Amino acid sequence: MTTIILLTLSNIFMTMAWYGQLKFPNWTIPMAIIVGWGIALFEYCLAVPANRIGYAQGFTGGQLKIIQELITLIVFAIFATVVLKEPIGWRYLGAVLCIAGAAMFMFVGRS
Incomplete structure (x- = not known):
């Protein structure tokens, strides 16, 4: 559960870093990049432990990636609806x- 929570939080930060700047069309591209990098630092600080913990608990790299992608789509759907x-x-x-x-295919046969 720790892995899922950390991946969800990291995806919230990453979605804000990548797409939050769309709400500020007057920002220059360098400004959007700098702000995005600042936000992405928090994403990275959550994603790395999430993946290390998940891997240590028995998830494969592929399983961690597919979990992250599914969480990303859910977080983005909420962000797109609420913010954009x-x-x-x-x-x-x-x-x-x-x-x-x-x-589901990634987890078939997982004990």
Whole structure:
């Protein structure tokens, strides 16, 4: 559970770092990069321990990656809806279901 919580928090920071600057169109690109790097530092400080803990607990690298991707899609959907005011349509939901299906394949046969 620690891995999932840390990956979720890291994805919140990364989503803000990558897409939060879209709410500030007057920022210069260098300004957006500097702010994004500052936010991404916190993401990295959470993602590295999340992956190390998860790997030590028996997750494979592939399983950790697919978990991270699924969390990313969920966090981004919330961010896009709440912050960017973008609707989430059927195509996005279909893509999430495909990634969820891929996640299930990564865990088939895991004891």
